[in-house]
Amino acid sequence: MLQYIVWTALETEGYGVSIQHYNPLIDEAVKKEWNLPSNWKLIAQMPFGKPIAPPKEKHYEPIEDRVKVFK
Numbered sequence: 001m002l003q004y005i006v007w008t009a010l011e012t013e014g015y016g017v018s019i020q021h022y023n024p025l026i027d028e029a030v031k032k033e034w035n036l037p038s039n040w041k042l043i044a045q046m047p048f049g050k051p052i053a054p055p056k057e058k059h060y061e062p063i064e065d066r067v068k069v070f071k
Contacts, residue, residue, distance in 0.1 A: 006046065016051035019044055 003019060010017045021044045030042050060066070 003044075003046065010048050014050065015048045016055075017046060017048040019046050 007017045007019070022042050024041070027040075027042050030036065031038070031040060
């Protein structure tokens with residue numbers, strides 16, 4: 001819910017926002033770069049800024065090609 005509230009507040013102020021999720025492969029490099037505690041974990045980040053162009057239209061493959069159900 002916090003991400004949604006922050007995202008909405010930033011959008012209301014005219015910012016473009018996205019959420020980027022990460023896996024642990026880069027944690028050690030990030031900890032070293034910014035001198036973070038050893039118990040710190042990078043889960044996601046929310047970059048934002050003033051948009052310079054509208055977002056491009058997204059094209060999706062058919063749902064049947066993206067989702068597989070096995071019984």
